[in-house]
Amino acid sequence: xxxxxxxxxxxxxxxxxxxxxxxxxxxxxxxxxxxxxxxxxxxxxxxxxxxxxxxxxxxxxxxxxxxxxxxxxxxxxxxxxxxxxxxxxxxxxxxxxxxxxxxxxxxxxxxxxxxxxxxxxxxxxxxxxxxxxxxxxxxxxxxxxxxxxxxxxxxxxxxxxxxxxxxxxxxxxxxxxxxxxxxxxxxxxxxxxxxxxxxxxxxxxxxxxxxxxxxxxxxxxxxxxxxxxxxxxxxxxxxxxxxxxxxxxxxxxxxxxxxxxxxx
Amino acid sequence: xxxxxxxxxxxxxxxxxxxxxxxxxxxxxxxxxxxxxxxxxxxxxxxxxxxxxxxxxxxxxxxxxxxxxxxxxxxxxxxxxxxxxxxxxxxxxxxxxxxxxxxxxxxxxxxxxxxxxxxxxxxxxxxxxxxxxxxxxxxxxxxxxxxxxxxxxxxxxxxxxxxxxxxxxxxxxxxxxxxxxxxxxxxxxxxxxxxxxxxxxxxxxxxxxxxxxxxxxxxxxxxxxxxxxxxxxxxxxxxxxxxxxxxxxxxxxxxxxxxxxxxxxxxxxxxxxxxxxxxxxxxxxxxxxxxxxxxxxxxxxxxxxxxxxxxxxxxxxxxxxxxxxxxxxxxxxxxxxxxxxxxxxxxxxxxxxxxxxxxxxxxxxxxxxxxxxxxxxxxxxxxxxxxxxxxxxxxxxxxxxxxxxxxxxxxxxxxxxxxxxxxxxxxxxxxxxxxxxxxxxxxxxxxxxxxxxxxxxxxxxxxxxxxxxxxxxxxxxxxx
Numbered sequence: 001x002x003x004x005x006x007x008x009x010x011x012x013x014x015x016x017x018x019x020x021x022x023x024x025x026x027x028x029x030x031x032x033x034x035x036x037x038x039x040x041x042x043x044x045x046x047x048x049x050x051x052x053x054x055x056x057x058x059x060x061x062x063x064x065x066x067x068x069x070x071x072x073x074x075x076x077x078x079x080x081x082x083x084x085x086x087x088x089x090x091x092x093x094x095x096x097x098x099x100x101x102x103x104x105x106x107x108x109x110x111x112x113x114x115x116x117x118x119x120x121x122x123x124x125x126x127x128x129x130x131x132x133x134x135x136x137x138x139x140x141x142x143x144x145x146x147x148x149x150x151x152x153x154x155x156x157x158x159x160x161x162x163x164x165x166x167x168x169x170x171x172x173x174x175x176x177x178x179x180x181x182x183x184x185x186x187x188x189x190x191x192x193x194x195x196x197x198x199x200x201x202x203x204x205x206x207x208x209x210x211x212x213x214x215x216x217x218x219x220x221x222x223x224x225x226x227x228x229x230x231x232x233x234x235x236x237x238x239x240x241x242x243x244x245x246x247x248x249x250x251x252x253x254x255x256x257x258x259x260x261x262x263x264x
Numbered sequence: 265x266x267x268x269x270x271x272x273x274x275x276x277x278x279x280x281x282x283x284x285x286x287x288x289x290x291x292x293x294x295x296x297x298x299x300x301x302x303x304x305x306x307x308x309x310x311x312x313x314x315x316x317x318x319x320x321x322x323x324x325x326x327x328x329x330x331x332x333x334x335x336x337x338x339x340x341x342x343x344x345x346x347x348x349x350x351x352x353x354x355x356x357x358x359x360x361x362x363x364x365x366x367x368x369x370x371x372x373x374x375x376x377x378x379x380x381x382x383x384x385x386x387x388x389x390x391x392x393x394x395x396x397x398x399x400x401x402x403x404x405x406x407x408x409x410x411x412x413x414x415x416x417x418x419x420x421x422x423x424x425x426x427x428x429x430x431x432x433x434x435x436x437x438x439x440x441x442x443x444x445x446x447x448x449x450x451x452x453x454x455x456x457x458x459x460x461x462x463x464x465x466x467x468x469x470x471x472x473x474x475x476x477x478x479x480x481x482x483x484x485x486x487x488x489x490x491x492x493x494x495x496x497x498x499x500x501x502x503x504x505x506x507x508x509x510x511x512x513x514x515x516x517x518x519x520x521x522x523x524x525x526x527x528x529x530x531x532x533x534x535x536x537x538x539x540x541x542x543x544x545x546x547x548x549x550x551x552x553x554x555x556x557x558x559x560x561x562x563x564x565x566x567x568x569x570x571x572x573x574x575x576x577x578x579x580x581x582x583x584x585x586x587x588x589x590x591x592x593x594x595x596x597x598x599x600x601x602x603x604x605x606x607x608x609x610x611x612x613x614x615x616x617x618x619x620x621x622x623x624x625x626x627x628x629x630x631x632x633x634x635x636x637x638x639x640x641x642x643x644x645x646x647x648x649x650x651x652x653x654x655x656x657x658x659x660x661x662x663x664x665x666x667x668x669x670x671x672x673x674x675x676x677x678x679x680x681x682x683x684x685x686x687x688x689x690x691x692x693x694x695x696x697x698x699x700x701x702x703x704x705x706x707x708x709x710x711x712x713x714x715x716x717x718x719x720x721x722x723x724x725x726x727x728x729x730x731x732x733x734x735x736x737x738x739x740x741x742x743x744x
Binding site for chain 1: 518
């Protein structure tokens with residue numbers, strides 16, 4: 001389902017973008033599932049622009065882990081994202097206050113190839129880069145809400161588990177990276193198919209032991225969809241549509257939670 | 265002139281020769297002229313079937329003729345370089361002139377690992393440039409993302425025989441058996457081509473090297489990565505001079521990268537570099553040591569009617585080439601090739617549409633990353649025809665004088681040995697003729713990114729994924 005709709009949507013986006021029109025009448029948010037399937041109506045400009053933004057952010061994330069990504073491509077995609085963001089700012093559809101920090105942070109990170117690739121390595125090794133601590137803790141807190149075991153035993157087994165995870169990494173850094181890579185590949189493949197629902201299925205296939213390792217978790221999470229709320233919403237509830245208002249409010253809430261966590 | 269494809273294994277004369285124009289008189293009508301091309305794989309692997317997945321290491325990543333056109337070098341993704349040599353023309357078989365056969369194969373670059381960044385450095389050969397020949401040996405520069413190497417190619421076809429102290433196998437003779445002295449003589453042996461690395465220019469680049477260009481002074485060359493251009497002396501490997509640096513103080517402000525660069529063919533102080541925003545900068549090294557400030561900026565204002573979110577991406581210049589005369593520059597962006605006059609900075613003098621039918625597909629091409637494909641472009645020897653590759657194994661030629669253009673296909677299925685290449689057409693709806701390809705059935709995995717034109721004759725080399733096609737015009741000696 002996701003794949004076909006994604007293709008259909010892209011074809012419509014092509015039709016949209018070829019005219020070079022920046023404005024169409026605002027039809028309001030359309031239900032993707034319902035109307036796109038059979039109707040030839042072009043989705044609203046906002047929705048398409050949002051689609052392009054999502055696609056671009058995913059592209060920036062999905063850089064190869066082993067080889068340095070193409071800087072030219074990253075810069076061109078980042079410029080496209082900036083262009084969309086600027087336009088959305090002018091429209092007033094981009095809420096500046098809280099999201100700009102995260103949007104900017106993700107954008108800045110994505111432009112800098114060094115940081116992007118370094119981050120994936122460091123997170124695989126269990127170091128939290130300060131820029132990403134925001135999102136890392138988001139996912140940890142979300143995960144904590146869902147799996148009670150983590151929360152209840154957090155305090156007591158925190159120290160030995162960290163030690164264990166560190167030791168585990170030192171002994172098998174290669175295996176760690178290999179399995180990590182495999183999980184990432186699965187994630188990338190899924191994300192490229194644009195079917196967020198299957199992300200949950202994906203995680204059910206992954207060995208549960210990974211969830212016990214903070215480092216593995218943060219590594220995987222931070223390399224999946226960071227830019228928008230799809231990843232976040234996967235844990236809370238399966239959703240297929242990403243309407244911008246939901247996304248922004250979720251991010252706002254998480255920022256709030258993060259601030260509390262950081263301060264404590 | 266018509267383009268023909270030659271069969272490597274069975275050269276025989278085929279009959280009449282073609283007409284006098286570059287393009288067939290009427291599209292769709294094949295004239296049986298004796299143009300041949302050989303489909304030559306850079307390695308001796310068995311020929312893959314048309315549906316077979318190409319093995320990654322064999323994908324050709326660069327093609328370059330040397331200054332006489334006698335040698336043709338190809339680099340591939342596996343770090344290998346294969347050099348082809350043109351057979352000398354034989355008076356006995358006038359139609360068997362100039363077939364290219366494998367001359368030498370060597371491993372130029374190996375995969376490396378950057379321990380500091382925990383990243384692999386690909387061994388893929390990004391560019392090869394030949395040095396002008398100064399003695400019996402040939403030299404070329406080959407580069408991957410980080411390291412440039414100078415290779416010397418020499419021939420050995422004689423060896424000395426008749427030593428006094430050593431026997432034929434090289435073992436020392438028993439001196440008691442030596443009764444007389446002899447002078448060693450040179451005897452012919454099977455031709456052996458030796459390739460040795462003479463210089464390794466390492467650690468000059470933080471970012472990925474995208475171009476190298478040898479200066480007309482034959483002493484220096486430059487290498488360009490995404491953000492910097494370095495000037496090297498061919499004999500000095502531990503030092504290079506940085507001549508262009510567009511890295512912003514804060515990497516978060518980065519919006520533009522260098523995509524290609526080249527030295528002027530005659531003026532050793534001039535070079536040009538292109539950017540991802542579609543601009544060209546001509547720099548004069550006499551002006552200052554660091555040429556961040558350009559002498560001339562070539563930029564065409566954007567067409568407002570075609571504006572979209574992809575405008576910048578498709579304006580990114582993927583290749584820039586000076587004409588042989590040095591008067592013009594040729595640039596390739598995603599949908600067009602443009603000819604610029606060095607004296608006019610405001611707009612190109614000529615613009616040719618390569619595949620404008622893709623303009624309505626930009627979003628799909630963005631999604632599958634095809635929009636980032638970097639096509640190269642080439643001039644012919646007299647600067648009258650320009651050539652560039654496209655998708656579906658098509659390549660395009662534009663005659664600057666007659667303003668005619670042609671689309672041809674480089675594939676085994678469509679080109680039988682010694683057949684004339686049939687012009688192809690992509691239809692965009694409306695009337696569809698026989699043999700037309702519709703836009704939606706184009707194969708975007710079959711892209712011709714790398715092409716090269718012989719410096720003087722009408723011989724072209726086309727790299728189609730892991731196959732190399734060489735097309736030539738039989739009648740070339742009589743015209744141009």
